[in-house]
Amino acid sequence: MTFNSFEFLVFFLIFYFLYWSVFSGNLKIQNILLLISSYFFYAWCNWKFLSILIISSILFYSLGNAISKTENEKKKTFFLHIAVFQSLGVLFLFKYLNFFISSVADFLAIFNLNADIHTLKIILPLGISFYTFRLLSYILDIYNEKIEPTTNWIIFFNYVSFFPCLIAGPIDRADNLIPQLEKKREFSYQLAVDGFRQILWGLFKKIVVADSCAIITNEIFDNYQDYPASSLLIGAFIYIIQIYADFSGYSDMAIGISKLLGFSIPKNFNYPFFATNIAEFWKRWHISLTSWMTEYVYTPLSFFFRKYGKYGIVISILINFILVGLWHGSQWTFIVFGLLHGIYFIPLLLNGTLNKKNITKNGFKTFIDIITTFSIVMLTGVVFRSSSVSMACEFYINLFSSSFFSWPLITTGYMFLLVTVLYITIMFVIEWFGRQDSFGIATTFIKKSKSIRWSFYIFLVLSIYYFSFSDKTQQFIYLQF
Helix, strand or coil, X not given: CCCCCHHHHHHHXXXXXXXXXHCCCCHHHHHHHHHHHHHHHHHHHHHHHHHHHHHHHHHHHHHHHHHHHCCCHHHHHHHHHHHXXXXXXXXXXXXXXXXXXXXXXXXXXXXXXXXXXXXXXXXXXXXXXXXXXXXXXXXXXXXXXXXXXXXXXXXXXXXXXXXXXXXXXXXXCHHHHHHHHHCCCCCCHHHHHHHXXXXXXXXXXXXXXXXXXXXXXXXXXXXXXXXXXXXXXXXXXXXXXXXHHHHHHHHHHHHHHHHHCCCCCCCCCCXXXXXXXXXHHHHHCCHHHHHHHHHHHHHXXXXXXXXXXXXXXXXXXXXXXXXXXXXXXXXXXXXXXXXXXXXXXXXXXXXXXXXXXXXXXXXXXXXXXXXXXXXXHHXXXXXXXXXXXXXXXXXXXXXXXXXXXXXXXXXCCHHHHHHHHHHHHHHHHHHHHXXXXXXXXXXXXXXXXXXXXXXXXXXXXXXHHHHHCCCCCCCXXXXXX
């Protein structure tokens, strides 16, 4: 059940009616309804893994309170280690065990040692990477005395399983979501309208832009040996747009749905393709993951390696981004993807601009910086999309070949490509003019006349309606992570 499915529409309409019309006067009953609905939402996707979510919630609720009540530092550390071991252990079992087994087998093969090692048939539980990080941040914040644990298990279980953010983020923090769960929520017409507007924009980015891009990129990447370099360049460009429109579209829908329920969830994307360097890009891209890794991985590492000066910072950055890459999945391509992005930070560190606040200036230099940053991200996206490191290398070799200047071959049709590029352009133009807002159309058309504003909304709805009936609709990319 995804946000752009008919099943979710029926589910949400029933839930929304009960949430605001029947149980709005009773916070406890409203939170119980939210919890039951979140579990139903997750179970619809795969009920077999609901037990992992519930057991993890019970364990971390107990450990959080135990850490808070215990004055003995050794016991606190012991409880923390249990939490870290359980969460990372479960994540390793389901997400990385087969990768570890196959990597060991490949390493032994280098020395002509043919180990009879077999991988296991393990299905990755939906959203496990997201709610695991939510659980870990809760425990770590309690241990570091940044927050107090909640003694209301319904509140905590809702924090872990809040269905708008459950399966693909954003990775919300306890200090933001738990106080909102504890406080009585009043229906806000203005917040609801803003939520519907953000959902509409997210649907447009996902169904119209991302799914159209997917048709082109799937064809090019799956048959990259048969295409000239000019086509591969188009494929690389379209793919990085696809993953942005897909994931930021999902985040817009998640945040918009949260607004309909009276919750405020921090934005997950802040127009990353308008960044002028790679450090700024990562402050704008998948913000909830980037901030999580910065606080709980990079900062402790930089403190640990501080005696090595800039070299220690380089080591911390590289480890941090390798783990960012590995978070996305159990493939060497993701590790290489993370490593490359870590390497891109080194020049900024060496010239002393890593932590300087970017001052946005309109002008040719800003334009060149934006294009340069986008090009680096786009080319690195090839590794992210490739099924193996060898495929990525072959793709790059073919990309930088003499056929770069040949006329591109587009088997999906030039007209379809032009229509896709047109929608991409519309998305970028709107987001450029709305880049100071929380999302692209938050206020862009508010001050326009009613006829212009509603003509634009109708255009979005008709586009979404048309592309919704395509037989090539795509699953959300980040559901696999």
